Amino acid sequence: xxxxxxxxxxxxxxxxxxxxxxxxxxxxxxxxxxxxxxxxxxxxxxxxxxxxxxxxxxxxxxxxxxxxxxxxxxxxxxxxxxxxxxxxxxxxxxxxxxxxxxxxxxxxxxxxxxxxxxxxxxxxxxxxxxxxxxxxxxxxxxxxxxxxxxxxxxxxxxxxxxxxxxxxxxxxxxxxxxxxxxxxxxxxxxxxxxxxxxxxxxxxxxxxxxxxxxxxxxxxxxxxxxxxxxxxxxxxxxxxxxxxxxxxxxxxxxxxxxxxxxxxxxxxxxxxxxxxxxxxxxxxxxxxxxxxxxxxxxxxxxxxxxxxxxxxxxxxxxxxxxxxxxxxxxxxxxxxxxxxxxxxxxxxxxxxxxxxxxxxxxxxxxxxxxxxxxxxxxxxxxxxxxxxxxxxxxxxxxxxxxxxxxxxxxxxxxxxxxxxxxxxxxxxxxxxxxxxxxxxxxxxxxxxxxxxxxxxxxxxxxxxxxxxxxxxxxxxxxxxxxxxxxxxxxxxxxxxxxxxxxxxxxxxxxxxxxxxxxxxxxx
Numbered sequence: 001x002x003x004x005x006x007x008x009x010x011x012x013x014x015x016x017x018x019x020x021x022x023x024x025x026x027x028x029x030x031x032x033x034x035x036x037x038x039x040x041x042x043x044x045x046x047x048x049x050x051x052x053x054x055x056x057x058x059x060x061x062x063x064x065x066x067x068x069x070x071x072x073x074x075x076x077x078x079x080x081x082x083x084x085x086x087x088x089x090x091x092x093x094x095x096x097x098x099x100x101x102x103x104x105x106x107x108x109x110x111x112x113x114x115x116x117x118x119x120x121x122x123x124x125x126x127x128x129x130x131x132x133x134x135x136x137x138x139x140x141x142x143x144x145x146x147x148x149x150x151x152x153x154x155x156x157x158x159x160x161x162x163x164x165x166x167x168x169x170x171x172x173x174x175x176x177x178x179x180x181x182x183x184x185x186x187x188x189x190x191x192x193x194x195x196x197x198x199x200x201x202x203x204x205x206x207x208x209x210x211x212x213x214x215x216x217x218x219x220x221x222x223x224x225x226x227x228x229x230x231x232x233x234x235x236x237x238x239x240x241x242x243x244x245x246x247x248x249x250x251x252x253x254x255x256x257x258x259x260x261x262x263x264x265x266x267x268x269x270x271x272x273x274x275x276x277x278x279x280x281x282x283x284x285x286x287x288x289x290x291x292x293x294x295x296x297x298x299x300x301x302x303x304x305x306x307x308x309x310x311x312x313x314x315x316x317x318x319x320x321x322x323x324x325x326x327x328x329x330x331x332x333x334x335x336x337x338x339x340x341x342x343x344x345x346x347x348x349x350x351x352x353x354x355x356x357x358x359x360x361x362x363x364x365x366x367x368x369x370x371x372x373x374x375x376x377x378x379x380x381x382x383x384x385x386x387x388x389x390x391x392x393x394x395x396x397x398x399x400x401x402x403x404x405x406x407x408x409x410x411x412x413x414x415x416x417x418x419x420x421x422x423x424x425x426x427x428x429x430x431x432x433x434x435x436x437x438x439x440x441x442x443x444x445x446x447x448x449x450x451x452x453x454x455x456x457x458x459x460x461x462x463x464x465x466x467x468x469x470x471x472x473x474x475x476x477x478x479x480x481x482x483x484x485x486x487x488x489x490x491x492x493x494x495x496x497x498x499x500x501x502x503x504x505x506x507x508x509x510x511x512x513x514x515x516x517x518x519x520x521x522x523x
Contacts, residue, residue, distance in 0.1 A: 002173075003017075003020070003173065005347075005349065005354035005355070006346050006347065007346070011174065011180060011354050011355055011356050012170065012173070012174050012176065012179055012180040012181075012354075012356070013180070013349070013353070013354030015084075015126070015127055015179060015181045016083075016084040016087070016125050016126060017124050017125070017166070018084075018087065018121060018124045018125045019037070019040070019083070019084040019087055019125060022036075022040050023036045023037050023040065026039070026040070033341075034082060037082035037083070038079060038080060038082055040086075040087070041078055041079040041080075041081075041082065041083075041085075041086040041087075042079050042086075044086035044087045044089065044090040045069070045070070045075050045079060045086045045089065045090075047090050048069055048086070048089045048090040048093040048094075048259065049066035049069050049070055050066070051090075051093045051094055051097050052065040052066050052069060052093055052097065052259075052262050052263060052266060053065065053066040054097070055097035055102065055263065055266070056102065056263075056266035056267065056269070057102065059269070059271075060269055060277055061265075061266040061267070061268070061269030061270075061276075061277070061280070062266055064265060064266060064269060064277065064280040064281065064284065065262040065263060065265055065266030065280070066262070067284050068210070068211065068258070068261065068262040068265060068280065068283060068284050068287065069089070069093075069258060069259070069262050071284045071287040071288055071291070072208075072211075072258040072287050073207075073250065073251065073287065073290050073291045073294060073296075073297045074250050074251045074252055074254050074255060074258060075089065075258065076291070077249065077250030077251075077252070077297060077300045078250055078252050081248070081250060081252070081300065083248070083252060084125055084126065085250075085252035085253075085255055086255075087125050088122065088125060088126055088132075088255045088256075089255040089258065089259050091118050091119070091121050091122035091125060091129075092118075092122065092132060092136070092255065092256060092259045092260075093259050093262075093263075094114075094115075094118035094121075095115045095116075095118035095119045095122065095133075095136050095155075096115075096136060096139070096229070096232075096259065096260070096263060097263070098110065098111040098112070098114040098115035098118060099111075099112060099115035099136055099137075099139070099140040099151070099155055100139065100140060100143050100225060100228060100229075100263075101143070101144075101225075102225075102267060103222050103225055103267050103270075107144050107147065107148070107151065110140075110144075110151060112140070112151035112152070112154035112155040113154050113155070113157075113158065115136070115140070115155045116154065116155040116156065116157055116158035116159050117158050119132075119133040119136060119155065119158065119159040119162070120158040120159050120161065120162030121162075122159075123159060123162045123163055123166060124162055124166055127178070127179040127181060127182055128239070130159075130163055131235075131236070131239060132232070132236065132256065133156075133159045133163075135231065135232045135235055135236065136155070136232060137152050137155055137156055137159075138228075138231060138232075139228030139229065139231050139232050140152050140155060140228070142224060142227060142228045142231060143224045143225050143227075143228040145224070174356070176356065180352075180353065180354065180355075180356050180359050181353055181359075183352070183356075183359035183360055184351070184352055184353060184359050184370060184373055185243060185244070185370055186243060187243075187363075188242045188243060191244075191369060192242065192243055192244035192369065193241055193242060193244075195244045195245060195369055196240055196241035196242060196243060196244045196245040197241045199245060200240060200241075200244070200245025200246060200251075200253075201237050201240055201241050201245065203294075203295075203296070204237075204251055204254050204257070205237075207251075207290040207293070207294040207296070208251070208254060208257055208258070208261075208287070208290060209286060210261070210282065210283030210284070210285075210286035210287055211257050211258055211260070211261020211262065211264075211265070211283060211287075212233075212257065212261065213279075213283065214261045214264045214265040214268070214279065214280065214283050215229055215230045215233055215257075215260060215261055215264045216230070217264070217268060217276075217279065218230070218264035218265070218267060218268055219264075221268060222264075222267055222268065225264075225267055226264055226267075229260040229261075229263055229264050230260070230264075232256055232260055233256055233257050233260045233261075236256045236257075237257070240253055244369050244370065247368075247369070247370055247371075249296050249297070249299040249300035249303055250296055250297060250299075250300040251294075251296050261283065265279070265280040265283055266280070268280065306337070306338045309337070309338035309339045309342070310338050310341075310342045311342075312339060312342075312343075312445075313338060313339045313340070313341065313342025313343035313344075314342050314343070316329070316331070316339075316343040316345060316386065317342065317343045317344050317345065320345065320385065320386065321343075321344065321345070327346065328343075328344065328345040328346060329345055329385035329386055330345070330346055330347075330348070330382065330383065330384045330385050330386070331343060331345040331346065331347045331348070331384060331385070331386045331387075331388070332347070332348040332350050332379050332382075332384035332386070332387045332388070332402075333347055333348070333349065333350060333387075333388045334349070334350040334351045334371070334374075334388070334389060334390060334400050334401075334402050334403075335351060335353075335371075335390075335400075336348075336349035336350070336351065336353070336354060339388055345386075348379055348382060348384055350374055350376075350379055350387075350400075350401075350402040351370075351371055351373060351374065351400065351401070351402070352373045352374070357375065357378055358373055358374060358375050358378065358379075359373060361373045361374065361375050363401075364401035364404050364405060366399070366404055367399055367400060367401040367404055368399045368400060371399070371400045371401060372401045373401055374400075374401035374402040374404075374405050375405075376402055376405040376406050379402070380412075383448065384448065385447065385448055386419075386445050386446070386447055386448075387416065387445065387446040387447075387448075388445055388446075389402055389403040389446070390403060415448060416446045416447060416448050417446070417447050418444050418445070418446060418447075419444065419445045419446070419447040
């Protein structure tokens, strides 16, 4: 149905075209999409290790560089996490090993055109890929010296073509100059800079100090090569500071530090030299320590709320998958990831990552960074049947912008009820991102009570024969449940009053209770 978020609604709901296409091909071949992304991540990591090993001459230096990549926590985390981080590591390793000569090798042994092709793939794999491509070109010019401008131009040619083609495709499909996500994650202010340094780059330099020290040593001992690799890393880290880093666990955006550190460490090792090999071994060991102690890795290991969302999404698919004349109930979600993926319901991304209108709104005061854009008037005008604020643990006073915009609206609570969905998986109130098996606590959604005049949807409705259908979910709602904040109760509604009104307005004798959804909902 095209590269769109919802059928018939044109919006760029992805950040990485090559990653999306790779997963789509494997899915077309019959592979589960989650397994497909993990397989792609594993293949990219192994190929990146092989490129470093071959560039370093297949000796101890190459082995140590490849081992450093294998030991890096971001590599392992994002093999399982399923995003594009390891593809970025592969593209960057391919571009650098083709563009830069090893110490002592002549510039003629570089392959600038191949480097450009790797950069073209990189540009198609990340919205900020052109920045990394430009940094690789500068590093190439710095390492090769005054004669480096010709190889740099040959490297730049495929990258420039890839940029123009991607831009033309985006303008043709979506009428946009930049990716939709750039409007959300590309805003630079003092808040993003503070978060980028304090919460992301500074801890990264502490826990990934091994690769950083290898780069520092190489910039002194190997001069041009070390300075070129250091240039790529430092400018990239400054960019991460400006844009606020990343909210995902596992430090996925640190791949340039890992790859450049591996190349720097392998270049230090020469035949007969021992201390560089020992330094490389210590850097690898430090990454092992990071795997055990880094809070970002611990969070990646324990964060399993996505499993809650998957189970909830499966329930919604079975209960409401054909609610709107076979099209499924309209879901509004924030964040919009595992829940719409598993539910297969048409979904409004309330945070705007997949919605160009919301992505252009002004930030909502008090909301989390990168979760601070919303337009709930725009969302509610589309009459969503189900609304999920902040994931399955919405008993919290969510800091997401969509909830902050409706929590003081009496009209919202007058038109929506809380629907609890019980599951075999629960949550820890103190750490809601962790899964607690066997707790059987409910997950909560907001459901819109529709009037009799509105066709379709999930609410009370008049059938063609004049009978009145009252959906089963109406008897499971929990109006007024004090789940949002300490000691704060929401305005109470009365599900049964809606039933009474329906009975008064229709044929009492033909009053029906539709119970098809009782099994999946556990009513």
